[in-house]
Amino acid sequence: MSEHILDANGLHSFYGVSHILHGVDFSVRKGETIGLMGRNGMGKTTLIKSMLGLVRPRQGAVRVRGVDMTHAAPHAIARKGIAYVPEGRGIFPNLSVRENLIMAARAGVDGRREWDFDRVIHTFPRIGERLNNGGAQLSGGEQQMLTIGRALMTNPDLLILDEATEGLAPLIAKEIWSIIKTIRASGIATVIVDKNYAAVMALSNRSVVLVKGRVVFAGESSELSGNQELMHRFLGV
Amino acid sequence: MNNVRFSRSLPYAVIGLLAMFPMLDSTFYTQLLSKVLIMAIFAMSLDLLVGYTGLVSFGHAAYFGLAGYVLALLAAKFEAVSLWWSLPAAIGICVAFALATGMLVLRTRGIYFIMVTLAFAQMLFFVFHDTKLGGGSDGIYIYTKPTMNLGDTVLVNLEKLDQFYWLVLFCTAGTYFLLRRILGSSFGRALMGIKVNEHRMRALGFPVFRYQLASFALAGGLGGLAGYLAAVQFGFVNPEILSWHQSGAVLMMVILGGMGTLHGAVIGAFAFVLLQEVLSNQAWFGIAAKHWQLAMGILIMLVALYLPQGLAGLMNKFQRKPPPEAEEGADV
Numbered sequence: 396m397s398e399h400i401l402d403a404n405g406l407h408s409f410y411g412v413s414h415i416l417h418g419v420d421f422s423v424r425k426g427e428t429i430g431l432m433g434r435n436g437m438g439k440t441t442l443i444k445s446m447l448g449l450v451r452p453r454q455g456a457v458r459v460r461g462v463d464m465t466h467a468a469p470h471a472i473a474r475k476g477i478a479y480v481p482e483g484r485g486i487f488p489n490l491s492v493r494e495n496l497i498m499a500a501r502a503g504v505d506g507r508r509e510w511d512f513d514r515v516i517h518t519f520p521r522i523g524e525r526l527n528n529g530g531a532q533l534s535g536g537e538q539q540m541l542t543i544g545r546a547l548m549t550n551p552d553l554l555i556l557d558e559a560t561e562g563l564a565p566l567i568a569k570e571i572w573s574i575i576k577t578i579r580a581s582g583i584a585t586v587i588v589d590k591n592y593a594a595v596m597a598l599s600n601r602s603v604v605l606v607k608g609r610v611v612f613a614g615e616s617s618e619l620s621g622n623q624e625l626m627h628r629f630l631g632v
Numbered sequence: 633m634n635n636v637r638f639s640r641s642l643p644y645a646v647i648g649l650l651a652m653f654p655m656l657d658s659t660f661y662t663q664l665l666s667k668v669l670i671m672a673i674f675a676m677s678l679d680l681l682v683g684y685t686g687l688v689s690f691g692h693a694a695y696f697g698l699a700g701y702v703l704a705l706l707a708a709k710f711e712a713v714s715l716w717w718s719l720p721a722a723i724g725i726c727v728a729f730a731l732a733t734g735m736l737v738l739r740t741r742g743i744y745f746i747m748v749t750l751a752f753a754q755m756l757f758f759v760f761h762d763t764k765l766g767g768g769s770d771g772i773y774i775y776t777k778p779t780m781n782l783g784d785t786v787l788v789n790l791e792k793l794d795q796f797y798w799l800v801l802f803c804t805a806g807t808y809f810l811l812r813r814i815l816g817s818s819f820g821r822a823l824m825g826i827k828v829n830e831h832r833m834r835a836l837g838f839p840v841f842r843y844q845l846a847s848f849a850l851a852g853g854l855g856g857l858a859g860y861l862a863a864v865q866f867g868f869v870n871p872e873i874l875s876w877h878q879s880g881a882v883l884m885m886v887i888l889g890g891m892g893t894l895h896g897a898v899i900g901a902f903a904f905v906l907l908q909e910v911l912s913n914q915a916w917f918g919i920a921a922k923h924w925q926l927a928m929g930i931l932i933m934l935v936a937l938y939l940p941q942g943l944a945g946l947m948n949k950f951q952r953k954p955p956p957e958a959e960e961g962a963d964v
Contacts, residue, residue: 469834470833
């Protein structure tokens with residue numbers, strides 16, 4: 396269980412002149428679930444993008460399964476088994492639901508194809524009912540499910556979910572949480588960014604908290620959730 | 633269901649009707665229709681970039697003209713050049729030119745992409761306009777049309793209008809079905825994804841640049857096919873065929889017909905060439921015929937304002953069905 400999928404060491408990232416990440420360390424081991432938390436603007440999304448090659452870190456290193464990928468192209472990093480579900484959903488409105496899923500299909504890094512079209516449809520029955528609809532004709536929750544389903548079609552070892560439940564009705568959000576649980580149980584490591592801290596901590600093995608681009612807490616989720624003072628200081632709850 | 637069957641069989645019916653056209657025995661209209669079909673190939677090739685890959689090229693005439701010049705330079709003065717190798721050569725050179733320029737222009741986006749593609753086309757324009765190679769602004773005559781022989785038998789004699797017309801129709805249909813096949817494949821879906829959001833496609837593991845380059849090269853090659861056929865038809869080439877007017881005209885065809893639908897590009901080419909023919913008819917419009925571009929411009933603006941999906945979108949409106957993209961998914 397200790398094999399590292401993703402390792403970031405001492406990342407410094409900038410947007411223009413603003414220094415966003417100040418030497419962040421972050422790692423994900425095989426099969427574990429990590430909650431990445433912090434208030435708005437603390438650098439969560441920048442950290443994710445820096446690790447995925449979407450933002451170029453100015454300093455520090457990113458390794459995927461021990462291989463240095465710091466300046467690799469985003470698609471090359473994705474092909475190493477890391478799927479990213481970005482904030483604000485990412486469906487392709489000019490493709491049908493079926494096409495949205497099929498386009499992403501590929502075997503995982505070790506050649507396994509546990510997640511295929513049928514299994515995704517089975518996991519997301521709502522989507523199965525709308526296969527011939529255009530991507531833009533889905534509700535917000537369905538779009539989110541489609542994006543997660545599409546990420547699973549790439550048979551990833553690590554799934555990164557950025558604000559997956561944002562803006563969704565509570566019942567739909569609940570459905571997404573239970574789906575994340577299913578994914579977690581299937582052995583895929585997950586990094587979850589979400590405003591619903593309680594749900595994140597209940598689901599994750601470890602939590603990492605960012606404040607102003609620095610890691611202020613990294614440890615067992617239970618340790619954080621049990622400490623009111625830390626929760627208040629870092630997350631304002 | 634009937635609607636689907638109707639729209640599936642429509643292309644075959646249209647091709648069948650067009651194939652019978654030379655029987656009307658009208659040289660003028662057969663020539664006009666040849667021109668329309670050649671422009672349809674040209675417009676479809678640009679639509680692959682503009683409508684499916686999200687790359688608005690304003691230099692697509694470069695390939696059209698380049699292929700024409702390749703034919704003109706290959707054609708010996710007194711002996712017909714073989715279609716067997718001159719056509720692949722013309723297309724091959726266009727693909728190579730597209731790959732070389734694509735490596736550079738695909739590093740830019742949006743308005744810069746428009747400008748850089750225009751710049752490359754203008755460079756080519758001046759290469760043929762200002763050097764001895766291309767015969768300056770007078771261009772080069774192609775005295776003998778290419779022939780297609782198998783041993784000693786002449787398979788296709790392009791001096792005969794009917795045979796030329798059928799070859800053009802064959803190429804147009806071939807381009808249509810080839811592109812339809814490609815766009816229905818996973819490669820095509822990836823292009824459509826890239827059109828919407830490149831970052832998202834990268835995050836999904838798609839090497840976006842390579843896909844765009846492939847699309848750019850394919851569009852260049854098909855643009856070359858159109859240019860080759862046009863050069864055969866008119867029997868001469870001059871720098872006008874790779875000028876920015878030409879790039880603008882084909883872009884207008886795509887917009888007129890409706891971006892992102894192959895049949896839209898074909899309809900756009902028909903509409904554009906026929907409108908040009910009608911609007912510049914002096915018997916009907918007198919002095920205004922000279923300024924047909926004005927009327928054309930107004931028409932294009934009206935289409936852009938009221939028919940954002942072009943003339944092809946008008947067809948869908950009447951049939952009251954969801955946009956074609958959503959429906960085509962049914963057969964994968």
